[in-house]
Amino acid sequence: MSTDQTVKTLIHGEWNVSESGKTIDIKSPHKGELIGQVPSLSQEELDASIKKTVEAQVSWAEQSIQARGDILKKWADILEERKEEIGEAIMLEVAKKRSSAISEVTRTAEYIRYTVEEAYRLNGEVKRGDGFKGGNPNKIGLAEKTPLGTVLAIGPFNYPVNLSASKIAPALMQGNSVIFKPATQGAISGIKLVQALVDAGMPSELVTLATGRGSVIGDFLVQHPEVDMISFTGGTATGRHIAELASMIPLVLELGGKDPAIVMGDADLNKAAKEIVAGAYSYSGQRCTAIKRVLVQHEVADELVKKISDQVSELSVGMPEDDATITPLIDNKSADYVQSLIDDAKEKGATVVVGDKREGNLLHPTLLDNVTSDMKVAWEEPFGPILPIIRVSSQEEAVRLANESEYGLQASVFSTDMDTAMDIAQKLEVGSVQLNAKTERGPDHFPFLGVKASGLGVQGIRESLQSVVRDKVTVINM
Ligand code: NAP
Numbered sequence: 001m002s003t004d005q006t007v008k009t010l011i012h013g014e015w016n017v018s019e020s021g022k023t024i025d026i027k028s029p030h031k032g033e034l035i036g037q038v039p040s041l042s043q044e045e046l047d048a049s050i051k052k053t054v055e056a057q058v059s060w061a062e063q064s065i066q067a068r069g070d071i072l073k074k075w076a077d078i079l080e081e082r083k084e085e086i087g088e089a090i091m092l093e094v095a096k097k098r099s100s101a102i103s104e105v106t107r108t109a110e111y112i113r114y115t116v117e118e119a120y121r122l123n124g125e126v127k128r129g130d131g132f133k134g135g136n137p138n139k140i141g142l143a144e145k146t147p148l149g150t151v152l153a154i155g156p157f158n159y160p161v162n163l164s165a166s167k168i169a170p171a172l173m174q175g176n177s178v179i180f181k182p183a184t185q186g187a188i189s190g191i192k193l194v195q196a197l198v199d200a201g202m203p204s205e206l207v208t209l210a211t212g213r214g215s216v217i218g219d220f221l222v223q224h225p226e227v228d229m230i231s232f233t234g235g236t237a238t239g240r241h242i243a244e245l246a247s248m249i250p251l252v253l254e255l256g257g258k259d260p261a262i263v264m265g266d267a268d269l270n271k272a273a274k275e276i277v278a279g280a281y282s283y284s285g286q287r288c289t290a291i292k293r294v295l296v297q298h299e300v301a302d303e304l305v306k307k308i309s310d311q312v313s314e315l316s317v318g319m320p321e322d323d324a325t326i327t328p329l330i331d332n333k334s335a336d337y338v339q340s341l342i343d344d345a346k347e348k349g350a351t352v353v354v355g356d357k358r359e360g361n362l363l364h365p366t367l368l369d370n371v372t373s374d375m376k377v378a379w380e381e382p383f384g385p386i387l388p389i390i391r392v393s394s395q396e397e398a399v400r401l402a403n404e405s406e407y408g409l410q411a412s413v414f415s416t417d418m419d420t421a422m423d424i425a426q427k428l429e430v431g432s433v434q435l436n437a438k439t440e441r442g443p444d445h446f447p448f449l450g451v452k453a454s455g456l457g458v459q460g461i462r463e464s465l466q467s468v469v470r471d472k473v474t475v476i477n478m
């Protein structure tokens, strides 16, 4: 039942608790302390709120793009003003180190401002009808971009502010309304994000903030007849489930990954080791774009492993309040899963170079060498601070193993020979390849996508804006 620790959500255009009074306890992953309770909304009250959100879209779309942009720019300013407060909420809720939690907020403000500016410059097209034989030059087609209607934005726990705003901002900027389903562990941060938006002047009925467990309200939201598009970031299993349930509406799915770092014999090993450690272990490996395996040529493997292990041993391990790089994982279940991958690899002959130490859900950074294809850790996404080293004999073997993964988010290639690096990059079945650098999503205006089990559709700033509009063609017959 609701208590005074309940953080109200935005429903029917008002900040409120659920009608039933039901709440979900949000505890910090690292301290286990209750940090707040969020309303557990019922399908009935969500349904009523969604009706209002759908109605509110009409007048929002009629406002000028400048007027919408002004509100979003104000939103960015408020987020920046509140970066400490919102960063604190992120830190407590998802155990992200303090400095990264705060920079998630400033990155989000910048993302919103760029989205506004980019939207001002996206226009439709005018076509004349004589492009075909027997065509008619007296027909002029006006292909305008119009909003899809109501966008369902579903975010993951690991970037509860940034990966939510990167769906909400393009949707609103293009004249849509939004049903926002935050990750439950991340919902308090999500509520603060929307609070800033309302404070910036957004009509409050334009967003329904659907707090509640995905297992309880997720299918209902995904199948809701008033949802015109779904933008989802999260695990591949959830993404597949959503794709099966949703019908005849556009989907953008950003899912899991198993990003390889391919290290060739001629690579700058100091650079490779530094990038790989930063790519694999930041936020304890809980990033879709984390480097999740290293495919290294035999002749440089020993040297690379030494350089990586020296740096892994130096990583700070502790609490997010102390700005440690390695902090407790989001929950015990996740830590159990990562541990099971380590145990399976050890049983099958992998070498633990560093780590394999656990205190509850705090897993120390672990480096596994001599990993082979029969080990689960060679293929599965851990979402934790472990990195398997797989030694390969040739470029061809590296590419084959990279592409054998069900995932295809990103990859890194380390080689001092640009022709070699480009040749490998061309053969990799992924959304993006980083040459001589770690895998990562940004800069945020670059297209960001996964292929195979890593996703569907494209994000980025222009791409996200384009994903929430459709063409509306009016033909002038002169
Ligand atoms: P998740 O368990 O799939 O949850 C993601 C979101 O889906 C949460 O809001 C969750 O709500 C909701 N959800 C659960 N069941 C649902 C259903 N039936 N219908 C609709 N929504 C439902 O993922 P996560 O644990 O938060 O994030 C980790 C995963 O996300 C990793 O695999 C990671 O690689 C991936 N990820 C990918 C990207 C990318 O851009 N490619 C970015 C970040 C994360 P509840 O929290 O209430 O369960």
Ligand code: G3H
Binding pocket: 158, 159, 286, 287, 288, 289, 439, 440, 441, 442
């Ligand atoms: O977790 C998935 C995010 O899209 C990764 O973003 O590469 O900026 O950490 P990032």
